[in-house]
Amino acid sequence: MSIPTEHILILASLLFSLGALGFLLRRNVIVVLASVELMLNAANLTFLAGSRAHSTSDALSMEGPVFSLFVILVAACEAAVGLALVIAFYRQKRTVDLEAATELKG
C-alpha cells in the first residue's frame, strides 16, 4: 500500500496516450498491434488501481484482477488473430505498410 493511487493512474494514462499515439501515427501494422497491446495494458493497470483503492486493509478486493485476467485473455486472442491477418496481408501485398490497404477506397 505504499504507492499512491494517483501515481498509478498517471502512469496508466501515460501508457495509454503513448499507445494511442502509436496506433494513430505509425504505418507499420506490427507496431500498430503493439500499440494496441500497450493500451490494453494501461486499461489493466487502471482496473488494478481501482481494485486496490476499494480494498480494505485486511483483504484485497479481487474484482480488478479477475477483470484484468479477462483483458489479458482477450489481448491474447487479438494478438493471434491480428498477426495471422498481418501474415495474410503480407502474402498478398508483400508489405506491412498500412497505406497499401486501399482496396475499399471509393
Next chain:
Amino acid sequence: MAAVSVACALGVVVSRSPMQSVLNLLGSFLALAVVYLLMGFQFLATAQVLVYAGAIMVLFLFVVMLLNLTDKEPAQSWLMGLFNGRVLGSLASFLGLAALGMLAAGGATFEAFEGGLDGSHEGGLDPIYSVAEVLFSKYMLPFEAASVLLLATMVGVMLLAKRERGEEDLGQGGGAA
C-alpha cells in the same frame, strides 16, 4: 519501474525498426509486471509474465523475423506458406492452452486450499485463493464465455492459415500433388 515502463513504451512508438519496437514492448510488459507485484497482485504479475512476455511476445517476434527474412522467390514462399500455417496454428493453440491452464491452475489452488488446509488460511488473505473464489462464483459465466472465445480464436486462426495455404497450393500447380 514506472519510469522504465514509460521509457520502453516511448521506445515502442518512436523506434524505426519493428524489431526494436517489439523488444521495447517486452521491456514495458516486464516493468509493468514488477509494478503489479509491488501493488500486491502476485497472481496477475505471474499471468502478465507468462501470457504477455511469454506467449504474445513469441508471436510478435516470430512474425517480425518471418517477414524480415522472407524473400520474393515463389518456391521459397510456397514452402514458407506451408510452414507458416502449421506453426501459426500451433502457436495460437499454445497461447490458448497457456491461458486456460493458468485459469485452471487458479481453480486447482482453490480446491487444494478448500480441501487440504481447511480453515488454516482465511480466504481473502491469499491472493490466488481470493481470485479463484471470485472467478468461480460470481464470474462463472464470463469465464465460460472466455473459453468459448479461445476456441473460436483457435479455429479462426487455423482457418485463416489453411485457406491461404490452399490458395498458394493452387497457384503453384500440380508440382505439390
